[in-house]
Amino acid sequence: MSSYTVPYSALATEAALVKTELMRAVENVLDSGRYILGPEVAAFEREFAEYCQAKFAAGISNGTSALHLVLRGIGLDEGDEVITVPNSFVASASSIALAGAKPVFVDIGDDGNMDPQKLEDAISDRTRAIVPVHLTGRPAKMKDILEIARRRDLFVLEDAAQAVGASLDGKRVGSWGHAACFSLHPLKNLHAFGDGGMVTTQDPDLVAGLAKARNHGLANREQCDFWSFNSRLDEMQAAMLRVQLRHLDAWTETRRRLALRYNDLLRPYVEVPDEGPGEHCVFQTYVVKAERRDELKQYLIEHGVEALIHYATPIHLQPAAKDLGYSAADFPMTMRHVGKILSLPLYPTLTHAQQDRVVELVASFYQ
Amino acid sequence: MQVKYSYLDQQFAEVEAYFEDLRKLVSSGEFTLGPFVEAFENKFAAYIGVKHAIGTNTGTGALILSLKAVGVRPGSEVITVANTFIATVGAIVAAGARPVFVDCDERYQIDVTKIEAAISPKTAAILPVHWAGCPPEMDKVLEIAGRHGIPVVEDACPAVGAKINGRFAGTFGKVNAFSMHPLKPLNVWGDGGIIVTDDDKAAEFLRLYRNHGLLDRDHVEIWGVNDRLQPFQAVVGSRVLDTVEGLVEARIRNARIFDEGLKGLESCIRPPRRPAGYREVYQLYLVTASRRDELVEFLVGRGVEAKVHYPIPIHLQNAARNLGYKRGDFPVCERQADEVVTLPAHQHITEEQIGYTVSVIREFYR
Numbered sequence: 090m091s092s093y094t095v096p097y098s099a100l101a102t103e104a105a106l107v108k109t110e111l112m113r114a115v116e117n118v119l120d121s122g123r124y125i126l127g128p129e130v131a132a133f134e135r136e137f138a139e140y141c142q143a144k145f146a147a148g149i150s151n152g153t154s155a156l157h158l159v160l161r162g163i164g165l166d167e168g169d170e171v172i173t174v175p176n177s178f179v180a181s182a183s184s185i186a187l188a189g190a191k192p193v194f195v196d197i198g199d200d201g202n203m204d205p206q207k208l209e210d211a212i213s214d215r216t217r218a219i220v221p222v223h224l225t226g227r228p229a230k231m232k233d234i235l236e237i238a239r240r241r242d243l244f245v246l247e248d249a250a251q252a253v254g255a256s257l258d259g260k261r262v263g264s265w266g267h268a269a270c271f272s273l274h275p276l277k278n279l280h281a282f283g284d285g286g287m288v289t290t291q292d293p294d295l296v297a298g299l300a301k302a303r304n305h306g307l308a309n310r311e312q313c314d315f316w317s318f319n320s321r322l323d324e325m326q327a328a329m330l331r332v333q334l335r336h337l338d339a340w341t342e343t344r345r346r347l348a349l350r351y352n353d354l355l356r357p358y359v360e361v362p363d364e365g366p367g368e369h370c371v372f373q374t375y376v377v378k379a380e381r382r383d384e385l386k387q388y389l390i391e392h393g394v395e396a397l398i399h400y401a402t403p404i405h406l407q408p409a410a411k412d413l414g415y416s417a418a419d420f421p422m423t424m425r426h427v428g429k430i431l432s433l434p435l436y437p438t439l440t441h442a443q444q445d446r447v448v449e450l451v452a453s454f455y456q
Numbered sequence: 457m458q459v460k461y462s463y464l465d466q467q468f469a470e471v472e473a474y475f476e477d478l479r480k481l482v483s484s485g486e487f488t489l490g491p492f493v494e495a496f497e498n499k500f501a502a503y504i505g506v507k508h509a510i511g512t513n514t515g516t517g518a519l520i521l522s523l524k525a526v527g528v529r530p531g532s533e534v535i536t537v538a539n540t541f542i543a544t545v546g547a548i549v550a551a552g553a554r555p556v557f558v559d560c561d562e563r564y565q566i567d568v569t570k571i572e573a574a575i576s577p578k579t580a581a582i583l584p585v586h587w588a589g590c591p592p593e594m595d596k597v598l599e600i601a602g603r604h605g606i607p608v609v610e611d612a613c614p615a616v617g618a619k620i621n622g623r624f625a626g627t628f629g630k631v632n633a634f635s636m637h638p639l640k641p642l643n644v645w646g647d648g649g650i651i652v653t654d655d656d657k658a659a660e661f662l663r664l665y666r667n668h669g670l671l672d673r674d675h676v677e678i679w680g681v682n683d684r685l686q687p688f689q690a691v692v693g694s695r696v697l698d699t700v701e702g703l704v705e706a707r708i709r710n711a712r713i714f715d716e717g718l719k720g721l722e723s724c725i726r727p728p729r730r731p732a733g734y735r736e737v738y739q740l741y742l743v744t745a746s747r748r749d750e751l752v753e754f755l756v757g758r759g760v761e762a763k764v765h766y767p768i769p770i771h772l773q774n775a776a777r778n779l780g781y782k783r784g785d786f787p788v789c790e791r792q793a794d795e796v797v798t799l800p801a802h803q804h805i806t807e808e809q810i811g812y813t814v815s816v817i818r819e820f821y822r
Binding site: 274311315318320 | 468481482483484485516520547647682689767770774
């Protein structure tokens with residue numbers, strides 16, 4: 090049990106709500122005897138594609154592998170560049186390195202997502218793809234990004250790891266780019282009870298390629314068309330994910346209601362994540378920008394509220410990125426955000442009393 | 457009579473104990489690495505008798521990470537066999553290296569007399585496969601590798617429980633990989649893999665690399681991957697591990713009954729040589745048969761689910777085109793691809809079913 094009165098996440102409490110349904114789903118897989126790429130994966134792929142307003146979806150072992158496989162599929166050569174943002178989870182960039190290309194970062198805008206104004210400057214004649222991230226569950230400025238990509242003939246891969254169900258002008262993430270990758274990690278809005286990932290696309294060739302790539306390059310049991318590895322979504326996880334998907338809209342609605350309530354109550358003290366025009370955010374993380382952030386975080390933790398930072402060190406300043414040659418001065422907006430961002434507890438089972446406690450502490454801190 | 461290839465419905469007919477464990481997992485909220493994975497890793501390490509066990513998402517992942525842990529890099533060469541599951545070779549390519557094949561022997565294992573000729577200055581690892589759950593001649597492999605200062609990685613994916621003179625598969629090479637795919641001797645309810653090693657530095661690298669290179673939540677030391685064993689599968693694997701010695705013994709018993717039953721048919725169908733001291737776990741019960749394709753069709757027609765692992769050797773796959781091999785390069789392997797058949801001989805096969813299978817085979821060759 091957590092020692093916090095308001096822990097950052099409540100996976101056990103959430104799982105308890107659907108435990109019977111989950112165990113029944115597991116039992117169905119056992120009864121079928123199909124443990125690998127069976128009917129549950131196929132059904133979840135159909136349901137997920139439909140949910141994302143996409144034509145096709147492919148189940149992958151996790152969000153990182155999903156990014157890696159799609160990027161590898163576009164045939165990157167050494168020295169090719171792929172553009173993303175530095176304020177994401179490391180997988181947004183490591184998947185680019187893993188696919189054999191060089192990650193190139195572009196600064197974010199005030200919304201915390203890729204700044205289309207700066208994108209053009211980051212494009213070189215080696216640029217092959219753009220990976221905008223819908224960070225925290227807020228859609229990136231896809232119209233502007235796609236317009237630039239179209240002009241320069243670049244592949245756009247949405248990193249929608251944190252954003253299932255988010256939309257821009259009524260069109261869901263996962264349906265904008267050439268492809269989109271989702272994570273189904275336990276801390277995501279739609280999550281497996283372990284690792285899981287998805288790719289959505291409108292392109293039948295891309296999804297057919299992924300079907301082989303995730304399964305050793307096998308066209309069938311006997312014929313291997315290209316070297317690959319094993320990045321399959323687990324049948325068991327797919328069965329449990331289908332249960333979760335049935336509840337997703339209700340859970341997202343609760344999340345949004347709680348987030349907007351936070352916005353109202355916290356506005357006097359910190360910069361709150363208001364939705365921009367046309368944006369429908371799903372608040373996978375609820376991130377405020379606060380003055381004296383580190384002190385506030387410490388204060389909250391000491392008073393039983395588990396606050397976190399996503400992410401404390403931007404990717405371009407990680408030891409792993411040393412060879413890329415970036416410095417702290419390169420992305421001023423990212424650095425401004427990094428010093429102020431704070432993630433507060435938000436999940437469907439968070440009570441108003443817990444939320445009020447968070448607000449009360451933030452208020453008393455700034456008094 | 458029906459003789460089915462898969463036994464999962466029988467193995468997991470009683471699931472209440474597993475469900476008890478899984479309910480605990482669901483109630484814990486520990487879905488990423490964590491205590492359930494760690495407990496399984498420790499239990500597995502103790503079973504094999506190694507210092508470290510590192511759970512991975514799949515057996516393929518275990519192979520890729522093992523190769524990287526011993527220093528395989530882009531430009532390296534890795535020596536292995538062409539009669540294995542495609543993942544052995546896919547893993548070499550995924551680690552950035554070039555696969556170099558050697559032929560196999562009459563036991564379907566790497567021909568140790570051919571290894572030396574395949575070694576080049578670029579050879580960064582030798583990857584012998586415990587194909588079908590049968591250990592290759594590891595003492596010879598180690599002797600050659602030692603002489604050339606090349607690390608050995610065991611592809612022990614099909615071979616949990618296999619031994620040579622009492623020593624477990626997974627304790628010969630520097631870093632060694634197992635699969636826990638549903639049709640492996642130690643199986644889980646989906647994909648799973650595990651790496652074993654006594655090398656502290658390799659273990660440290662593997663724990664970092666499988667989890668995004670994260671030193672802790674905020675610090676990324678190296679570009680890594682997500683190749684974590686699922687807690688769900690660790691929970692299942694832990695319970696299966698309690699039963700694995702019994703499963704292996706049942707498979708060995710069935711294989712002996714089969715070997716015995718096929719006596720007198722040597723001109724048509726025969727098991728491989730089984731030298732003393734080698735404990736095979738019979739992940740596949742492989743025999744060599746003449747008129748193989750006809751035999752398989754005949755068996756299937758009589759309700760015996762025989763299979764072929766595999767009809768196309770890897771050096772002749774589409775994926776291998778640019779490696780420059782051709783038919784005739786590995787004559788033993790190529791001949792076996794036309795002759796091997798896998799008969800259902802798992803732990804749930806009864807003596808009666810074996811007897812029936814043998815009688816169908818006798819009828820075919822009459």
